[in-house]
Amino acid sequence: MVYVSKRIQEIPASGTIAISNLVSDLKAQGIDIVSFSMGEPDFVTPSNIIEAAKESLDSGFTHYTPSTGIPELKEAIANTVRRDNGINVSSMNVLVTPCKQAIFMTALTYLDPGDEVILPDPGWVTYEAVIKLCGAKPVYVPLSYDDGFILSPEKVEAAVTPKTKMIILNTPANPTGCVLPEDTIRAIAEIAVKHDLLILADEIYEHVIYSGKHFSVASMPGMIDRTITVSGLSKTYAMTGWRIGWAISSVDNIKNINKLQSHSISCCVSFAQEGAVEALKGTQEPMHDMVAQFKKRRDLAYDLLTEIKGIECQKPEGAFYLFPKYDANIHSVDLAKKMLTDAHVAITPGAAFGPHGEGFFRISYATSEDQIREGFSRIKKFMADL
Incomplete structure (x- = not known):
C-alpha cells in the first residue's frame, strides 16, 4: 500500500535543498566542494542581534508568544515598512512568521482546487x-x-482566465537577480484590480539592490487589501537559521492567515523575536556592509563568468545570484550533476526554477571571494572540457 498522499507525490523535492544536502554528504566524505548552490549569506549574524537574543534567554523569555508575534517586533516591522516601502500599516497589519511559512500559509488560505496562479x-x-x-x-x-x-504585464494579462486567483511578484528576483521597474509593477497592479485578483509580493531580497530601486506594490492606493507582502531578516541580516520574517496585509487578511499559524507553528521562537527587534531597531551598519560585500562579489563573479566560453549572463541588479545560459547540448540537471562530480562545484540546474529555466543554471555568490575565484576557475576548465 502507498501511504504517501497524492499531493506530496505530485510535487518534486526542492532542487536547491537537494543539491545542498548532496554537497553536505560529499564534504563529510572529505571532498573539497565549492558550493554555489544555496541562497545563504556566509556572514555571521551581527553581534548586537545575537546579544539581544542571549539577553532574552537569560531573562527567561522562553515561552509562547502571541501567535501574530510580540508587540515590540510587530511595531518595529510596521515602522520599517512604512519608512522603507511606503506601505501605510500599523502593527495590526503584521504577522510574524518565517517568510517561506508566510508563502505557504497565504497559498493555503486563499487557493482552492482548480484556481490558477x-x-x-x-x-x-x-x-x-x-x-x-x-x-x-x-x-x-x-x-x-x-x-x-x-x-x-502584457503576458501577465494574456495569462488571466476566469479561474485566475493570484499573481506572484518577486523582486528582486530569485534566480535571475532582476529588479522589477516601478512602471512594470504598477501595470501589473492595474491588471490585478481590473480582474479582481490577489497579489503575493515576495520581497525577501528588498535591501539587496545594486542598481534600480525597490518598489512595493502594496504602497499603491487600495492595494494593501489585495496584496500579501512577505519579507524577512534571513538574507540582509544573515539570519537564515533564525526563521523570522513577516506577512503584511489588511487586518482581515492577516486574521485569516493567522488561523493557519495558530494551528501549525503557534508562534515564532520567542527569543529569536527579541533578536529581530534589535535587528530592525539597532544599528544598520552591518546590513549595509553585507550588501556592499555582495556587490563586490557580484562584480567579481560576473567578470570571471564573462571569461568563460559557451556561457553568457545578464548582470543582476539585486539578490545574490547569477543566472547564466550555456550553449552546451546537455540538460541542466545533468550539467549540474556532472559539474559536481567532475569539477566539484555545486550549482543549481535552471530546470528547478520552471520550464523556461532549462538551458540555464544558478550560481549563488553569497560566499567568499576566494571561493568565487576557485569555483570559477574550476567552471572555466569544466566548460572547456565539456
Missing part, C-alpha cells in the same frame, strides 16, 4: 510546489533573457 518562469522553486499542494494550477509566464528577465 500566475507566476514568473523561471521563478523560485517553491512557488510551484505550494500552488500544487493547494490543488491549484501554476500558470507560467515566460521571462525573456533578452529583456533582462522583466515580467511582462
Whole structure:
C-alpha cells in the first residue's frame, strides 16, 4: 500500500535543498566542494542581534508568544515598512512568521482546487510546489533573457482566465537577480484590480539592490487589501537559521492567515523575536556592509563568468545570484550533476526554477571571494572540457 498522499507525490523535492544536502554528504566524505548552490549569506549574524537574543534567554523569555508575534517586533516591522516601502500599516497589519511559512500559509488560505496562479518562469522553486499542494494550477509566464528577465504585464494579462486567483511578484528576483521597474509593477497592479485578483509580493531580497530601486506594490492606493507582502531578516541580516520574517496585509487578511499559524507553528521562537527587534531597531551598519560585500562579489563573479566560453549572463541588479545560459547540448540537471562530480562545484540546474529555466543554471555568490575565484576557475576548465 502507498501511504504517501497524492499531493506530496505530485510535487518534486526542492532542487536547491537537494543539491545542498548532496554537497553536505560529499564534504563529510572529505571532498573539497565549492558550493554555489544555496541562497545563504556566509556572514555571521551581527553581534548586537545575537546579544539581544542571549539577553532574552537569560531573562527567561522562553515561552509562547502571541501567535501574530510580540508587540515590540510587530511595531518595529510596521515602522520599517512604512519608512522603507511606503506601505501605510500599523502593527495590526503584521504577522510574524518565517517568510517561506508566510508563502505557504497565504497559498493555503486563499487557493482552492482548480484556481490558477500566475507566476514568473523561471521563478523560485517553491512557488510551484505550494500552488500544487493547494490543488491549484501554476500558470507560467515566460521571462525573456533578452529583456533582462522583466515580467511582462502584457503576458501577465494574456495569462488571466476566469479561474485566475493570484499573481506572484518577486523582486528582486530569485534566480535571475532582476529588479522589477516601478512602471512594470504598477501595470501589473492595474491588471490585478481590473480582474479582481490577489497579489503575493515576495520581497525577501528588498535591501539587496545594486542598481534600480525597490518598489512595493502594496504602497499603491487600495492595494494593501489585495496584496500579501512577505519579507524577512534571513538574507540582509544573515539570519537564515533564525526563521523570522513577516506577512503584511489588511487586518482581515492577516486574521485569516493567522488561523493557519495558530494551528501549525503557534508562534515564532520567542527569543529569536527579541533578536529581530534589535535587528530592525539597532544599528544598520552591518546590513549595509553585507550588501556592499555582495556587490563586490557580484562584480567579481560576473567578470570571471564573462571569461568563460559557451556561457553568457545578464548582470543582476539585486539578490545574490547569477543566472547564466550555456550553449552546451546537455540538460541542466545533468550539467549540474556532472559539474559536481567532475569539477566539484555545486550549482543549481535552471530546470528547478520552471520550464523556461532549462538551458540555464544558478550560481549563488553569497560566499567568499576566494571561493568565487576557485569555483570559477574550476567552471572555466569544466566548460572547456565539456
